[in-house]
């Protein structure tokens with residue numbers, strides 16, 4: 001099968017392959033979707049300042065994350081209901097990640113159980129936890145530890161579900177209902193419908209269905225995506241005590257919160273606005289990354305997601321201090337187009353773009369990339385978006401860069 005040549009073209013094809021309400025569930029953001037645009041604008045308003053006459057004939061984008069070597073500064077991030085995009089989508093994504101030599105993060109709202117994924121996919125698997133219900137969360141955490149997961153990602157930006165207006169308009173809700181409109185949509189996408197029927201019909205929330213701690217209440221909560229909104233710092237601390245392995249907190253946007261996570265014993269944070277699916281006007285993660293990097297200078301892995309569509313985006317995030325980034329929609333578009341092979345192709349494309357960016361930037365190694373390789377596109381543009389001037393921003397990056405150089409010099 002011939003695949004598209006970039007993530008955006010995969011998105012275009014995914015829109016054709018999926019019924020509208022499924023595509024919109026994957027692609028959409030909250031409310032007016034300003035956040036989706038803001039996430040992209042944050043990357044677009046940074047340009048590269050390449051260094052010349054550097055020997056870049058041999059390049060290496062592998063890196064170390066939480067003490068482990070990964071082939072690229074990438075992870076496939078946690079996304080729920082992957083089985084609606086492709087039959088057993090969780091397994092397909094995990095296998096694509098394994099082939100690419102990067103970790104896969106399984107969502108609480110996955111459609112295969114965490115035990116089955118561990119048995120069938122292999123590779124470096126992380127488990128993402130939503131706290132819907134305390135007993136259920138405890139049972140999931142214990143199961144993840146027994147199944148061999150060694151990194152737990154606690155997502156803390158879903159105190160309640162974002163107002164995703166495409167879903168509201170399309171009547172997308174769990175359990176999936178087949179209204180006349182939805183049936184017509186399914187008929188117009190026979191390949192998707194056939195695959196869904198062949199794989200056993202509408203996928204279930206396998207982790208919850210099979211959990212001892214899952215009472216009726218917890219199931220209803222996950223179906224309506226109602227989280228336990230009382231989950232606070234003491235609870236995170238309790239989670240830290242219960243989970244004996246690596247703990248990462250996802251959904252952090254403030255330096256003080258990031259520092260508090262690390263002080264509490266977390267092994268790292270993921271700077272994220274949930275791909276603009278929660279609070280529409282939340283800040284773009286890239287815009288706060290330098291401050292968070294400075295706040296966590298003493299330690300902890302730093303990851304970022306939201307809006308990554310190109311290898312150059314990944315390099316910009318690394319230049320501002322990220323150890324690695326997570327892909328959400330990018331690999332889901334690949335999954336929609338070609339299952340495991342499509343998701344793997346998206347990873348290959350992004351890795352190839354990272355490699356090209358490094359070469360043209362004058363960096364043989366990923367660790368050579370620094371904030372001094374970036375400049376805001378123009379003062380006018382900067383002032384429009386963030387209120388900063390060219391001078392302020394450049395100074396901020398240079399200041400950040402000095403910190404990074406000290407840390408990265410062997």
Ligand code: FNR
Nearest residue numbers: 026077078079080107155274275305306307328329
């Ligand atoms: C998500 N995301 C998410 N995050 C999480 O912690 N648990 C989850 O179950 C989900 N589910 C989910 C479903 C879908 C369809 C999407 C698109 C996203 C958020 C995800 O992990 C990540 O933060 C964003 O997707 C990153 O933004 P981009 O890369 O999609 O722009």
